[in-house]
Every structure is written in structure tokens, then in C-alpha cells.
């Protein structure tokens with residue numbers, strides 16, 4: 001085995017140009033595919049986080065009595081999936097609004113009457129994250145007596161989810177295409193290597209080398225180059241991710257920390273995918289070449 | 293002379309009505325010869341007579357067109373891809389054009405044969421050095437073949453042919469580019485191999501080489517076997 005590794009490494013060093021092309025191809029393919037994947041993973045995480053604790057504003061009808069309000073509050077807490085109910089009085093709501101738009105505070109001061117209704121801020125943790133479940137809860141709340149309207153970012157949420165799913169589908173397609181493209185480019189590079197060494201391969205055969213003996217170093221070479229390419233692709237992606245997140249952190253604060261990178265085990269899987277690309281590339285060109 | 297039956301049993305290589313055509317051109321026509329185990333034989337004849345072609349047929353460097361060849365019990369017509377390497381390991385071949393791998397050092401060229409047979413690296417290094425010593429090339433082990441003279445390449449080729457401990461050595465003009473002294477030294481190596489029980493088949497038109505050994509000589513001319521001298 002040591003002998004095979006030695007031959008593989010000698011070969012890598014002897015064909016610097018082809019080696020660089022192969023590694024570069026694999027690195028680029030991994031980079032693009034993983035950039036996609038990283039985006040989806042994070043988008044998915046965010047979606048999950050939002051869906052996990054949907055906040056709804058439950059606006060009460062005007063002039064609701066204290067007793068009716070308490071009754072509504074009680075009913076709200078009885079609904080399946082409702083985790084937390086906080087009363088937000090109309091005065092409080094106005095104060096919040098003023099705080100949120102400090103420049104326009106004077107504008108609000110001019111109001112003779114507070115136009116905002118009393119409301120409950122309800123945190124819903126649905127048993128399932130399905131859109132339909134959230135909607136059902138919202139509908140049940142809005143049918144309670146004393147409730148005027150329920151508001152949550154549902155339409156926006158649904159659009160976002162649809163968009164993500166569409167992108168995810170496109171991502172799989174693009175990832176698959178990239179994978180195949182990488183395999184074929186590697187196969188072509190290996191074919192060039194084989195072609196440049198056809199005399200050497202022929203001589204090996206003449207002195208009694210088996211096909212296996214001739215092929216193994218090429219497979220090793222392909223797999224090693226695949227791993228190196230994947231590591232480089234991941235490293236570049238990580239560098240990009242890091243600059244992005246630290247920029248974002250300056251603008252958004254700690255919220256940016258929510259954007260994560262691949263876990264170590266996923267990184268390993270990606271490197272394994274790179275190795276698979278290298279190996280498959282070799283398989284294809286060796287199959288063709290050795291038959292000839 | 294032993295009875296015919298015995299002789300047949302001893303034949304290591306048998307050619308039976310063998311012909312080889314390259315396209316329309318006949319390189320060999322209707323050759324029937326046996327080479328016995330432990331034989332030291334010459335194949336001779338003018339340039340283009342088919343000497344190299346005959347050797348090529350034996351190790352399946354070329355496929356024969358007609359006839360049958362048996363090598364050490366293997367029928368070449370029935371050999372499949374997987375067993376070709378096994379056939380070739382029976383031979384140590386000195387090619388007319390040496391066929392050394394230009395990108396590998398002299399040492400690696402010879403080591404390759406042993407590695408292909410699965411020998412341990414430590415053993416390989418020892419064996420390669422001793423083979424190079426035998427042909428007087430021990431101080432050129434790190435040289436690349438193209439930087440060697442023709443004679444030096446020929447000596448490396450002979451060292452390589454002997455590396456795999458073959459049963460048969462096929463040597464195509466093994467002294468072609470050597471001065472008489474170096475040629476003698478190489479010839480001694482081949483005789484050593486023969487003395488240890490090996491079978492040697494040499495293709496050459498070097499008459500002085502043939503005269504040095506009283507063995508069987510197969511004369512080819514235009515692809516036909518025109519005479520067989522010796523026993």
C-alpha cells in the first residue's frame with residue numbers, strides 16, 4: 001500500500017499543472033454547491049426559529065370592559081398551543097410606538113385621542129410547525145368574543161417558506177449538475193494524465209503488472225485531489241462566511257450570530273463528497289482507457 | 293534422442309503452424325517450433341525476417357493470426373485479460389528498443405517489476421541493487437534512462453528482465469548497442485541465467501554471438517522458418 005501511495009504522490013508532483021486544474025475544479029464546484037447549501041441551511045433555521053414561537057397581536061374590540069377582557073384572557077390561555085399571553089394596553093401601545101419612532105413623537109402628541117386598541121400579545125408554540133396549524137390557532141382566537149382582529153406575519157411567512165422551498169429545489173438541481181460537471185472535468189483531466197503516460201502504462205503491462213496495480217495509484221491520486229479540493233473550497237467558503245458575518249455583526253449586532261456554518265460532521269461529509277468526485281472521475285476515465 | 297513423447301512433455305513453448313499478418317503483409321508464415329525447458333536458443337535472420345514478431349507473439353505483445361501457441365501449459369488463444377499478467381511474468385523481456393520508462397529513475401524502472409509482483413519494499417531495494425551490480429550499473433541507479441548511453445540502457449533492460457525471476461528470458465538484440473567486451477559481459481549474464489535452469493531465447497543477427505554458443509539456431513527469412521541448426 002505504501003508503494004501505491006508513493007507512486008500517487010510522485011505522480012501528483014510530476015503533473016503540477018493537471019493537479020492544479022483538478023484541485024481547482026473540485027474546489028470551485030464544492031464552493032458553489034456549499035454556498036447554496038449554507039444559505040438554505042440558515043434560511044431553514046431562521047424559518048424554524050420564527051415558526052417555533054409565532055407572536056400574534058390579538059386586538060380587542062374598542063370599549064371592552066375589564067371583566068370581558070379577563071374572560072378573553074382566560075379563554076386565550078385555554079387554547080392549545082398558546083404559551084404566553086401579555087396584555088398591552090392602548091396607552092402602553094402608544095408609548096411603544098413613540099419609542100419606536102423618536103423623531104415623530106411630536107406628531108403623535110398632536111393626537112387628541114389614542115387611536116390604538118387594547119391588545120394581547122400572544123406567543124404561540126404550535127405542536128406542529130405547519131402553516132395550517134398556525135392558521136387554525138389564529139382563526140380560533142379571532143372567533144373569541146371581544147376579539148377584533150388577529151395579526152401575525154403569516155402571509156410574509158408563507159411567501160418566505162415557498163421561496164425557500166423553490167430555492168431548495170433549484171439548489172438540489174444546481175448541486176447535482178455541479179457534481180456531475182465536476183466528475184466529468186476530473187475524468188477528462190485524468191484522461192489527459194493517462195494519455196501522457198500511455199507508454200509507461202504499456203510498459204508496466206509488458207513487464208507483468210496487473211490492471212489493478214496500474215490503477216490503484218490513479219484512484220488514490222483522484223481521491224487525494226478530491227479531498228484537497230474540497231478542503232480548499234470549504235476554506236474559501238468559510239473565509240467568505242466569516243467576513244460576511246462580521247460585517248453583519250457591525251450593522252445588526254448579535255443577531256448575526258444566528259447565522260451558522262456547517263457542523264464539523266457536515267464538513268467531513270463534504271470532504272467525502274469531494275473524494276467521491278475524484279474517485280468517480282478516475283473510475284470513468286480508467287474504464288475507458290484500460291479497455292483500449 | 294529421447295522418444296518423441298518425452299520431448300513433447302518437456303516443451304516449454306510450442307508453436308504450431310503459427311502465422312502473423314499485419315494487414316495484408318505476412319510477418320510470419322506457418323511456423324512450427326518447440327522450445328524446451330532449459331534451452332538456449334537463437335532466432336536469427338535478416339532484418340525484417342520476423343524475429344521480433346515471433347517474440348511478441350509469445351508474450352501476447354501481438355495476437356497471432358493463425359495457429360496455436362502453448363507457453364508453460366497455457367494456451368494463448370484461451371487466455372483472458374486477467375491472466376495476461378501471469379503469462380508475462382513467466383518471461384523476462386529485453387526489448388529491442390529497451391522500453392525503459394523515461395520519467396523514472398533506473399532504480400524505479402527495475403523496482404516496478406518487483407512491486408508489481410507484490411514484493412516487500414525492503415526486499416525490492418536489496419534486489420534492485422544486486423541486479424544493478426550484476427550489470428555494472430550500480431552507480432547510475434538515480435539516473436533517468438534518456439541520460440544513459442544506448443549500451444547503458446541495454447544493461448538496465450537486462451537487469452530488469454532478470455528482476456522478476458522469470459522462467460524464460462526473451463532477448464531481442466541484447467548486445468545490439470554494446471562494444472564487444474560489454475557484449476561478452478551481458479552474454480555471460482544470460483549464460484548464468486541458463487546455467488541456473490532458465491530458458492533463454494535470443495533474437496539476433498550478431499553471428500559472433502551465435503558462434504560463442506553451440507546451441508540451437510532458428511533461421512527465419514521473410515517470415516518463414518528456413519532452417520534449424522543444432523539438436
Ligand SMILES: Nc1ncnc2c1ncn2[C@@H]1O[C@H](COP(=O)(O)OP(=O)(O)OP(=O)(O)O)[C@@H](O)[C@H]1O
Pocket residue numbers: 314317318319337338339340341342343344345346388497
Ligand atoms: N506493427 C507492425 N505493423 C505492420 N507491420 C509490421 C509491424 N511490426 C512488424 N511489421 C513488419 O513485419 C515484418 C517483420 O518485422 P520484425 O520486427 O519482426 O522483424 P525483425 O526480424 O525483428 O527485424 P530487425 O532485425 O530489423 O529487428 C517486417 O516486414 C515489418 O515491416
Ligand SMILES: [Mg+2]
Pocket residue numbers: 343344345388464
Ligand atoms: Mg527486431
